[in-house]
Amino acid sequence: MTDLTDLTGRTALVTGGGSGLGAAIATALHGAGARVVLVGRDRGRLAEVAGRLGERTRTASCDVADESAVERLRTELAEEEISVLVNNAGVPGPVAPLTEISVDDWDAVFDVNVRGTFLLCRAFLPAMVARGAGDVVNLASVSGKRPLANRTPYCASKMAVLGLTSTLAFEVGPAGVSVNSLSPGPVLGPRMERNLRLEAQRRGVPVEVAEEAFVSRAALGRMVTEEEVGRAVLAMLAMPGMCGADVDLSAGMVA
Template sequence: MTDLGGRTAVITGGGSGLGAAIATALHEAGAEVVVVGRDPSKLDAIVDRLGTKARRVVCDVADPSSVDRLRDALADTEISILVNNAGIAGPVAALTDISVEQWDEVFDINVRGTFLMCRAFLPAMTARGSGDVINIASVSGKRPLAHRTPYTASKMAVLGLTSTLAFEVGPAGVSVNTLSPGPVAGPRMERNFRLEAERSGSTVDDAEAAFVSRAALGRMVTEEEVGGAVVAMLGMSGMCGADIDLSAGMVA
């Protein structure tokens, strides 16, 4: 297993779901973790569970001043791993039924938040000549997903941001990569299946079955598998500008 002892990681959206699973995997690999999010009670719960070498900072990644305060609060800590996981699923609806406010909310968190976090923490990494940034995208940024245009467009934007940024900071010794999970079993997908069932007049079970049938393994991936993939990526020296698919074969 990759040994991350002596390294400190910042994980956005770290209070629950994928963020908590990624924080847990990094912590188990030896890293000190800083979980970041908007809900202090959720952040407290994950820090209490992890115990030593774990702390939390409340931050809204879509707010430049909030991200600046986060950077300043960690100024005395060498952040060598940044995982941009914060994101929202957005509406499940036809594009013509989506409001400007709904569209902007998805892009503010999923894309603007990734930009602001990279802008805040990359200067120190490039000055040191080392560091890793992993942006969590989605297979939905690489294949059609009807009635999810804000989400899929935002994840495609994250893929483009990652590949270009890798060429900006790679020469300084900083690796920037993307992990693209497929549907991850948990509350978010349960919500999506419920909304799709309501929209289409089908059952929740039918909506789920139709979705996972697109995966070669015929199932969703787990939060623990995503956390393990992040740790594995950090052990792959020489990888930069890559997009790693973790979808149980959905892209295939």
């Protein structure tokens, strides 16, 4: 029986690969045997992750929200057979009531979280369709499926990613390409620490109180880890019959 977690011979492109979830996902894919292309804006961070992973890695600098930059990336990687595309690059956006959010802040969130996902899919899907095989995993969020006060740009952008994923699956699924989304809940790490600090400041409470409010809504009573997100991507790639699906990885987070 074929080991579907063995990615030897496959090349995976991970956006936002220089830190956080991107680095964790890249580490998991590399550990399963894949060649990994780390994409991001910070060359130093990309090089650091690539150095840690060692052989079978490559880095490429790109602003995923910039159409010209994505086209240059596609050209730069023309000799790579990208068979796994993980659209992880994302920004959290402001923590504030909608009436206090500027148009520029709103657009900045959608530019990366939605436009970036669209541009990367548009750039690398044609080759997958031509080969009749490939996997796309779009990072969404449980915040795209349930209310989260004072985070409207982020929540709306992640709901857009869910819509993009389910629709795109029906466009390219007949060609043998699977498109799915992964929706993590709050993930331990610098981004969540930043959000908790802002929420604590807004409410005038200690950070520990803001954190407890988050984890109390999870069945497991905790956040998920970056390593768990990486392992979830591997699990999704090991289920070839799954297409157009969204996987909840939130430690049982509820509204």
